[in-house]
Each structure stands twice: as C-alpha cells, then as structure tokens.
Amino acid sequence: MAEQDNGRAKRGQRRGARGPTVADVARLAQVSPMTVSRVVNSDPKVHETTRAKVEKAIAELGYVPNLAARSLAGGRQCRIGLLHSNPSAAYLSEFLVGSTEQANAMGAQLLVEHFEEEASRDELAAKLLLHRVDAVLLPPPLSDDVLLLECINRAGMVMAQVATGAPSPLAHAVTIDDEAAAFGLTARLIALGHKRIGFIGGAPNQTASALRRNGYRRALESAGIDADRRLETTGDFTFRSGMDCALALLALDERPSAIFASNDDMAAATIAAAHRMGLDVPRQLSVCGFDDTASATNVWPELTTARQPVADMAREAVRLLVDSVFDAKARTPRHVRVDFSLVLRQSDTGVAVSA
Amino acid sequence: MAEQDNGRAKRGQRRGARGPTVADVARLAQVSPMTVSRVVNSDPKVHETTRAKVEKAIAELGYVPNLAARSLAGGRQCRIGLLHSNPSAAYLSEFLVGSTEQANAMGAQLLVEHFEEEASRDELAAKLLLHRVDAVLLPPPLSDDVLLLECINRAGMVMAQVATGAPSPLAHAVTIDDEAAAFGLTARLIALGHKRIGFIGGAPNQTASALRRNGYRRALESAGIDADRRLETTGDFTFRSGMDCALALLALDERPSAIFASNDDMAAATIAAAHRMGLDVPRQLSVCGFDDTASATNVWPELTTARQPVADMAREAVRLLVDSVFDAKARTPRHVRVDFSLVLRQSDTGVAVSA
DNA sequence: TTTTACCTTGGTAGCGCTATCAACAGCAAT
C-alpha cells in the first residue's frame, strides 16, 4: 500500500522507480537523449568533449542501458538455440559457461534445448522456428549430425558447429586440430619408449574420432613403428565402452604398454581396467586421454591429456552467430581454429617401458 | 536499395518484416490488440469464444510474443545473477541446464558470474548492482557463505540458496534432506553386514557436510554400533582429499570394511585408493558416495549414491526468485525441500563382510 | 564573400507490448 518513493521522482504514472534512463543522463549531461545513445553505442561521430560529459553523467547516475528497450527499438533481436544431446556433463558445463557469458555480453538470448537421439529433426527445426530462434549452436556430437545441419539450414537459420571433424559449408565451425593433438600425445608416448601402443577410438559417427585415429596412426608411422590393427579398438566415448576396449586390449597376447584413449572418460576407464587386472598405472601401463575434462583429474593417477579450450570455443561460436544474425555480410560460413595444449600429468610418466 | 517486400505489407517505415505482432493477430481475429494480449497471458477474464478465435488466429499466423517488448511494456524485468565458484563441473552443468531452462521459460535473464574465493564480497555486490541484477542464485558452496548472503541482502537483492544445510532467514532455500539421505546410505551399509564403516566428510565450511555426518552417526547409533571417531575423516569434496582420507582410513589397524564418502568425487577417489592398495571393490571394501553426479558412473564399479535432483532444484530456485522479483508478496523467504532418492549400483553390493 | 562540404547534434516517430481506466453489455435487485 505505502507508495514508497525511494528518493527518486516517479517518472510515468506506471509503477515506481526503475533505473535511470537515457533521458536522465541526457538531462544531467545537458545533451539530447540521442547523443547519450550514441555514446553508449560508441558511435565514432561524437565529439570528445561531449563524450566525456556524457560518460561522467553515466558514471554518476550508474546508468545501465535497458536491453529490452534496446532490442525493441533497434529491431535487432538474436536468439540462439543451443542444442545438446548427452555430451559429457563436464563438457557441457564448460560449454554452457562460455556460451551464456558471451550471449549475455552480446545481448543475445540463449535457449538451451535438449535433443533426444530419437527425436525427429524436422520437428526440432519446427520447434526452433516456433521459438523464433535465429541461430543454432551445435556442440558435439550434434555438430556432426549432417541431417540435422541440412534440416536447420533449410529452415533458414545460421549455425555453428563446435569441435566437429568435418566443417560443413553450411555452417560456421570452431575446432581444434584434433589430428595434431592426437599426434602429439602419441608421439609423447613413443618418446617415453613405448612401442606397442593401444588405441581406443571414439564414436564412429563423430568425425573427430577419425581425426584422432589418424593422428595416432601418423605418429606411429613417422616413428617407424609398424601398425598392428589388433591394437586399435573402437568405443563410443563412454566410460563403459572404454572399460570394454581396455579389457580387450589388456587381454591381448602381446599386451600394449601404453594406451591412448580418445577421451578422458575412456582413459579413466582404462585406468580402472588396469587396476582391475592388477596392473599399476603408469608403472606397468601408460595411459593418456583427450579433452582435459573434469574426469582427467578425478582419477588416480591424473591423466595426461589434450586440452580443448571448450569455454573459449563456445564463446567464439556465439560471437560468430550473433555477428551473422545482426550483419548479413558476416553470414558466409567461417571456420575458426583455436589452439589446443597438451597437459602432462602422471598417467603416462612411468619408467619408460620397452615392449 | 531494392526495397524487397517479402509478401507482407511493411509496417513501419523501419526495416522490413519481422514476425507477426499482436496487431496482426487482432486484425485477423477481429478483436483488439489488448484482448490478444490477454489471451496470450491467459488472463481468466476472456470469454471462451473470444479465446478460441484468438488462439486460432495465433496458430494461423504462427505468432510468438516479443519478449523484449513485453518486458519493456510490462515494466517487469528480471535479471538473475548466478554466482558459482568452482563447484564440480558435473554439478554445475546440471545446475546450469535447469536454471537456464527455467529462466528462459519465465522470461528472466540469467547472468552467469564466476566468483573467486579471494574476491571481495562487497565488490561483487557492487558489480551485481551495476549489472542491474535483481536476484541472486547461489549453488553450493556459495549458498553457505554467510558473509556473502549478508552482503547481497544489504544491497537489496533477493537470493536463493540451493543445497545449503543452513537456510538463512534472508533468502529462499531449496534443499534436500541431507541428513536423511546420509542416514539411508549408512543404514544400507549396515544392512549389508558392515560394522566398521569409515566416513569421509565434506568441506567443514559447507553446512551440508555436517548434516551428512549427522546422518552417518545417527544410523550407526540407531543400529547400536559404537562410534569410533578414528573412522571419521574430513575432506573438502575434492578427489584429492578423498584419496588422502581413504588412504588414511585403509591404513588403520582395524580397517573399515565400508566407507561412506560425502560426495561422489571422494567416493571415486576411495575406489582408486582401494585399487591402489590392492583391495577389490566391493568384495573387500564397500563404498558409497553422494550426489549422483557423472563421477558416479565414471568409475568401476559404479557408485551407490544418493541422488539430488540438481536441475529440478535449480529450476525451483529460479522460480522462487522470479516470483519474488515480480511480486513483492512472494518475497518472504521460503524453504522448499525436494525429494532425494538412493541409487543402488555396484560399489557396495559385495558379499557382506563382517568386521 | 559565397558555396560546398563536412562534422556534430537534436527532433520526431515509432519498435511490440501491456497497465490503466473507461465503456458497454447482460442480468439481478430495488
């Protein structure tokens, strides 16, 4: 009931005091609202003096632009649909942090949508359209779903694939050089003295899996080690599949002395499998993973792995999308490659073992 | 230059065709824009017949409300700051999914902000204020930071603590019954025949830690088992601390036959420690965790644990916050308790072992 | 000096929606 007037004169006849507006700033700085708008949007054609005055007024009032009004007036409005489907929680977490941050910073709205494997791609596209989604952000494994890409493209939305092995001409892409990273890790195992190195591949439907396998093979090759196809197994990025593959590898007559798993979960499983068989890691078996997710440090010994800057990749992808939505010229698909790094921990640094 | 008119009469003189508006729907349904607005917002006082007409028109045009305009006109605007500080990635991920979903559904804006341990709470509050944050969402461990709560409260923002053991009178709280869950898990271990059950506590500065410890103690007590304080250790929810505690417990003269860890990461570490000492889990050592995060299934054997519905809790918290922001009457702190469940997997189901 | 060209600023008119209040039924009670 009590109409409390917290120190500020009520503006309209609507409900009480919200934050200061361009008009307030304009009054204080003795310029027009329009000029304030220009300063806020860093329009180059504002005189230095005026800009300073306005900035002072802004600081004084603690003015913050109202996003709603801005996007309404500006006509611009960017909704990004983030589609995810059962990626590792650790990956998704980092991805979400990066993408929400960037989306907020750029005034875009992020809609997080879970995509069931079995769901119809057409229905999904229809749903996105219904939600007025302008752009779609695709973390793996969805970034490799060609049907989905085509479907979304047909619906006229911009897309960004993150961490795909096969950038589509229909979409932006942000990737690391998976092959180089896998090459690097394998080369390191070789440098440690290993000659029989087992490989656990990722899900065949993710293109990155093939790239990592190539990196592994190329490293062996360039070290002059004959490839033994029995040492190559294929999992699906889950812990359980990693366990199965590792057990199979460790049951071979000529057991590998090192195993390169295509992601951290499978590497963690490999360590578990080794322990289960009474092998010490890294003394009797060196292991390395890929991705540097939380799993990498939640095992003992901690995993040597390749780190993708997931949050940065998400940020970059959002940036590409927002730019595309606001500026038709930026709509031609771009492919951004970001740097990875090798994180050396304890899972592989045992005494070098010769086969 | 070519003013392309894509099939729809241009509305303003501004840039071309955006989606249909209330006016379009109103015209088609032969009612006033206001009535359309009422239907969209499910205002009860609209006649059945009218509602049907409008809904038909909406469907026909594929109308979707413009959020920006709505929040501008409604004067309502809700920004929720989600503060997180190094929680487990798995937890954060689920939390983010739940909270972004709910925030979008309720037309609120979510700002994700990382809070460094060392950062000044006052500066943080100032920053939140600067970003015009109306409400703050606090997942653990921040939900237990009393200083932070006071600070934010002083700044006049609404808060919600998630998974705290000590709901503050200053904030909403969404919790599970940690004590009951810990009781349940411990009771299960006892039922399996264990008499010496080790305990790995969580970080002392998180109130949930104490509750879990109480549940553990109470279960022992009600089973008539004498508490042996040497069996109680204290970690800090990290894998590494779990490893240390587990190694200590397993080095005791009278080794425990089961260990209850206060979260999954520490339970995973316990399994790793057991393997490291050549003990089989669950045959020689039963283990159970808490939270049912991704870690629970990324170890072998998989963890028996207590599941918190993290995403649901986040959703509920967001709901409480948004309601509070839009409706002053809903601002009195509420404490919502949601159900947990015990997830029985393989880490504890060995042959029952007697001490 | 006048003209042309900027460079900077201001005025006006909405963006799409909803709060508010006024208006008009239709019906019961006076």
Add this chain to the structure above:
DNA sequence: ATTGCTGTTGATAGCGCTACCAAGGTAAAA
C-alpha cells in the same frame, strides 16, 4: 423503469531506446 452490479472488451498512453532525417555549426573550397 431505475439502480447496481459482474463480466468482458476496447482506447489510450506510454515503457526506454534507436533509426531516420533535418538542422546548426565550422572549415575548406570556389
């Protein structure tokens, strides 16, 4: 017939911001 309702609808006026165009000033060119 008049009054008073409840239930439903419409008209009006902005929310805070920016696109657009026009207007003033100053400097360079004629």
